[in-house]
Amino acid sequence: MNTPTEELAPAVRSILEAASERSGGDERVSVDARSLSEAFASAEADGRVPVIAEVKPTSPTTDGARDDDPVALAASMVEGGAAALSVLTEPEHFDGSVENLTRVREAVDVPVLRKDFVVREDQLDAAEADLVLLIARFVGDDLADLVEAARDRGFQPLVEVHTREELAAALAAGAELIGVNNRDLGRLEVDLSTFETVAPEVPDRVTVIAESGITTPADARRMREAGADGLLIGSAIMDAEGGDGAGTGGDVSANTRRFTAAESEEEV
Numbered sequence: 001m002n003t004p005t006e007e008l009a010p011a012v013r014s015i016l017e018a019a020s021e022r023s024g025g026d027e028r029v030s031v032d033a034r035s036l037s038e039a040f041a042s043a044e045a046d047g048r049v050p051v052i053a054e055v056k057p058t059s060p061t062t063d064g065a066r067d068d069d070p071v072a073l074a075a076s077m078v079e080g081g082a083a084a085l086s087v088l089t090e091p092e093h094f095d096g097s098v099e100n101l102t103r104v105r106e107a108v109d110v111p112v113l114r115k116d117f118v119v120r121e122d123q124l125d126a127a128e129a130d131l132v133l134l135i136a137r138f139v140g141d142d143l144a145d146l147v148e149a150a151r152d153r154g155f156q157p158l159v160e161v162h163t164r165e166e167l168a169a170a171l172a173a174g175a176e177l178i179g180v181n182n183r184d185l186g187r188l189e190v191d192l193s194t195f196e197t198v199a200p201e202v203p204d205r206v207t208v209i210a211e212s213g214i215t216t217p218a219d220a221r222r223m224r225e226a227g228a229d230g231l232l233i234g235s236a237i238m239d240a241e242g243g244d245g246a247g248t249g250g251d252v253s254a255n256t257r258r259f260t261a262a263e264s265e266e267e268v
């Protein structure tokens, strides 16, 4: 099921080429992971929308970059009520690093997702994290082996899908945490109806996360109404304008709070 690369956006092709050349870790990691489901339950119990806030310095679809200290950003996200964090470790297109991930995980006590483009088992050993992303479209027939390899190391694998076919492959591979990416990696366009189309096919026993393109509290509520157990939000939290000109002045804590409070009466 590996996608022919000509069907991918040029930036994504470049990301994949770089990923295939990136070395893995020297030693097999063994992780004592913080539970995402417990973090989500704890957020729900005190009225917060379960949000995975992403430390995303830049991306192929972002103008400019934020060069704030990732640990300071992460602390602000937790202060804003984030149930978990995601840290980009891809260096060439997202300005991420495994050092950022390691420093952030040491500084916070919420679960931390390693957001990267893992295509081989040895790349799982580049850094410790509580969760690791596996993108169904990129790993194709290796998905089940990578899910197992990730679990063997103690990670909670989050399998990203964009279509019903990829969802079927993720379920067949034994995924228990699924992210539905609203961003089409073929054209880099975002459409929130992707989640609304795919999520109803996800069995209740599986935790489902809406990823990408969530820009306003109304978007957050829309994804929750469509069945999202949690939301993965990067750009709108990192953005100087809070995603939609909300006037937060780039305050990452306030940007995060807009989404974690999206279902409460004191919505900001």
Ligand SMILES: O=C(O)c1ccccc1NCC(=O)[C@H](O)[C@H](O)COP(=O)(O)O
Pocket (backbone or CB within 6 Å): 011, 012, 015, 054, 056, 059, 060, 061, 062, 181, 183, 185, 188, 211, 212, 213, 214, 232, 233, 234, 235, 236
């Ligand atoms: O964000 C991009 O520009 C991008 C381009 C090519 C491949 C992946 C990309 N993003 C990775 C992500 O999954 C997002 O960072 C994440 O879902 C958060 O999305 P958003 O809230 O829209 O920043």
